[in-house]
Amino acid sequence: MSTIAGEKPALIWALRLSVVLLVGLWLFPTVGLFVSSFRSADQIATSGWWKALFPSEQNLTLRTAAPETQVAAGDLFVIEGQLFAAGESGEITAWGTSARDVAAFAAGTTTTLRKGGQLTVEADGSYRMTHDAPFEGRRGTRIFVTAVTPPSFSLDNYRTVLISGGATDNLAKAFFNTLTVTIPATIIPILIAAFAAYALAWMEFPGRALLVAAVVGLLVVPLQLALIPLLKVHNEIGIGKGYLGVWLAHTGFGLPMAIYLLRNYMVGLPRDIIENARVDGATDFQIFTRIILPLSFPAIASFAIFQFLWTWNDLLVSMVFLIDSTGETTVMTKQIVEMLGTRGGNWEILATSAFVSIAVPLAVFFAMQKYLVRGLLAGSVK
Structure with missing residues (x-):
C-alpha cells in the first residue's frame, strides 16, 4: 500500500505545498531583513536584497581631499587622491559637480571648476585637481558620481x-x-x-x-x-x-x-x-x-x-x-x-x-x- 487507509494522496500533497508556502512567506522577509542589515544605505536604496550578491549601479556623493593637502608642482597647485574610501572600490561611469546634473561628464573627462582650476576624474575613482593659484576653503570639492560597485557586506550597522x-x-x-x-x-x-x-x-x-x-x-x-x-x-x-x-x-x-x-x-x-x-x-x-x-x-x-x-x-x-x-x-x-x-x-x-x-x-x-x-x-x- 502506497498510502495509509483513509488518506488521499491529493490532500497530502496539498498539505505539503501549503506548509512549503507558509515557510516561504515567513523566510522571504526574514532573509531580506538579515541581508539588508549588512548593507549600506546606498546599496539598499539602489537595489533589492535579492541582488546583494551582484554588482549594482549607485549614485554617490563624494569629496576630494581638503585644500590643505595641495602640493606645488611647478607653476601649478595640485590635489590628487582617491574618491573611494579605503576598502571600497567601484567603476565610475559618469560624474558631475552639481546636484542638478550628476552625470554631466564621462569618466576620464577634464572640466573647469566654478572657482577656477581643472578637475579630472578617472573610472577607478582617482582624481587630479590643478590650479594656477592656491586652493582655498576648509573642505574638499563635492563630486557626484554614478558608479558600478561590487557587492559588499560589513558589520558597520551592528557597530552603530x-x-x-x-x-x-x-x-x-x-x-x-x-x-x-x-x-x-x-x-x-x-x-x-x-x-x-x-x-x-x-x-x-x-x-x-x-x-x-x-x-x-x-x-x-x-x-x-x-x-x-x-x-x-x-x-x-x-x-x-x-x-x-x-x-x-x-x-x-x-x-x-x-x-x-x-x-x-x-x-x-x-x-x-x-x-x-x-x-x-x-x-x-x-x-x-x-x-x-x-x-x-x-x-x-x-x-x-x-x-x-x-x-x-x-x-x-x-x-x-x-x-x-x-x-x-x-x-x-x-x-x-x-x-x-x-x-x-x-x-x-x-x-x-x-x-x-x-x-x-x-x-x-x-x-x-x-x-x-x-x-x-x-x-x-x-
Missing part, C-alpha cells in the same frame, strides 16, 4: 546599533532592559501556574470545577480591558511604574493560559504513578516536585516559548507599566518605534535593529521547538 550609536540608535541598553522584563515575566507565571495546575488536576477540594471554568473564561478576556484598572491598583498599593509592575502585569495576563495548558497535560499523566507514590507515603509536594514536574517539562517548555515571545515583542504593556521618559527602562520595541519616528529614512539601521530584536526569539523558538507540539497536544489524546 549596539556599540557606537547615539540615544536613538543604541539598542544595547534596550536589549538588556528587554531581557530584564522578559526572563522574570516568563519564570514567575510558570512557577505559580505549575502549583495551580497540579492542584486542579490531582487534588480533590470543593469548587475545583468552578476554578477550572474560571480559568477557561479568563482566556478570552482582552488584556486591553484590564490595563488601566490594573495600573490604578499598582499605584494604590505603591508599586507604580517599574520592573515589578510590568512583571506582575505579564504574570497576571499569562497565568490563565499557563494554568490551562499545564493542567491539561498533568491530567493526562498516568494515574498509577501518582497512586503508587501516595501508597509509598509520598506527600503532594514530593509527588509534584519529583514526578509531575519532570514529566510535565514538554508542556512547561511549550508555554515558556509562547510567554517569552509575547513578552519580548510586547509594546503595549511596557508602555503602560514602565517609566521610559528617561530611557533607563526603554525596551527594544519602544526603541525601534522611536527610531521609526526620528530616522525614517535610515533603512539600514532599522533593518539591523529589527533583526537584532528578532534574533533572540528565533534562537529560543528553534532551541525548544521539539517540545512545542507535545505541549500543545497535551490532554488531546488519552
